[in-house]
Every structure is written in structure tokens, then in C-alpha cells.
Amino acid sequence: MSTHIDAKKSAIAPIVLLPGDPLRAKYIAETYLTDAVCYNTVRNAFGYTGYFEGVRVSVQATGMGIPSMSIYATELMVDYDVQVLIRVGTAGGLSPDVKVRDVILAQGSTTDSSIILNTFGAGMYFAPLADFKLLDQAYHEAQAQGLSVQVGNVLGEDRFYNDEIDRHKLIKYGVLATEMETPALYLLARKYQRQALAILTVSNHLITGEETTAIERQTSFDDMIALAFAVVKGL
Ligand SMILES: O=P(O)(O)O[C@H]1O[C@H](CO)[C@@H](O)[C@H]1O
């Protein structure tokens, strides 16, 4: 067991899907996995392991924000030897090219968080990037499924409520959407030399004000989750 995950090492698969929301973890396990076993309920950060079409996979909720993602990603890699980490999260659209319900593959992640500075020191602006193999595979799987995906830079913000940030400047520089965990996932995956990708569903649009209904969100979550499992199957 680790500090925040109460499971034997063997209880977690080498491939893990990472939703922020514990109820999304439960939904994924109950809807997509066979023989799913819940291995963690500490802090209600549910974790399950089961099989997707014969491949052993875990789903672990990470909670919200860079500190929480950092805890789960670190423990999964260091204490459970997880090799492949695929975030399945929601994001707020920024770019006019992004519409609600779209799926985004986060090629890289811009951040206002201090994690980069705290890791590399002043003057080094490390760019957290997706694992190219996973990204390439997800992109080609999406094409094969006829699913329209956007690929690019996402903002991984420290705050959900953030009046100070210049969103329009970020949009001009091609940032597609905003969320709160990907910089930590990509940075830590590089630190421990593992593979990571964030697949995101646009649940709302911060510039147009557009929102999705609960049912619409469910359907677009399913597109994202099906894509994540297609990547898992191709590993
Ligand atoms: O839907 P999840 O995966 O939690 O991701 C997004 O939703 C939360 C904010 O509502 C943040 O965690 C953000 O990154």
C-alpha cells in the first residue's frame, strides 16, 4: 500500500486510466470493465482493476488539481510500478475552434503552476509533453473511429476560478482549452520515464459560455473513454 492508496502492489495493473472524478472512475469500471474489483476507497478516491477485452486495466480517480494529481501519479508510478497513465478528464474550451463535446488530445500543457519552477529552478521553462507514441496512437484510433479530435496545447491551471489570467492572449497563442492536472501528469511521467497522455472532453466553453447537459456530457465522456480503451488495446 501507499500513503493514499490502500491496495497490494499486485492489485493495480500497469496501465491506468485517470479521471479526476471518483464517480467517473466508478462509471468507467462498471460500464467498460469485466471482473472489476474496487481496490481503493481511501478518501473516496475510488480505484478499480478489471479487464477490457482481455487486457488488465485499472482506473484511479485523481481528484482535482495539480497537488492531488501529483500524489496519485507519483504513488502509482513509484509504489505500484504503473507504466502507462492516461488521463480521461473534462476541460473548458478556450479556442473558437473548440466546441463543447469535442475531444482534445493534449499534446503539451502550458501552466501557471509553480511545479515547473520548483522542479527546474528559475530560468528553465520545461515544456510538459504527451508521450508521442500514445498521442500518435490516440490520433489514429480517433481517425479510424470517425471521431473528430483536436490536438494541441492545453492550459493546466492552478485555479478553477481565475479572474487574473489573460485567456485571450493564450487563445492567440493556440491554447485550446483549460483544465487542472495535465502539467503534473506529463512532468512526473517524464521524471519516472513512463508514458502519459491526457484525453479531454470539452464540458463547457469559457468564452462562448456554452455548457453541456448531463446527458450530453455522458455521451462525450463515452467517446473519450472508448478512445482511451482503443489506445490501451493497441499497446
Ligand atoms: O473532470 P476532471 O477530470 O476532474 O477535470 C476537470 O474538472 C475539474 C474542475 O471542475 C478539474 O479537475 C479539471 O481538470
Ligand SMILES: O=c1cc[nH]c(=O)[nH]1
Ligand atoms: O478545469 C476546468 C474543467 C472543465 N471546465 C472548466 O472550465 N475548467
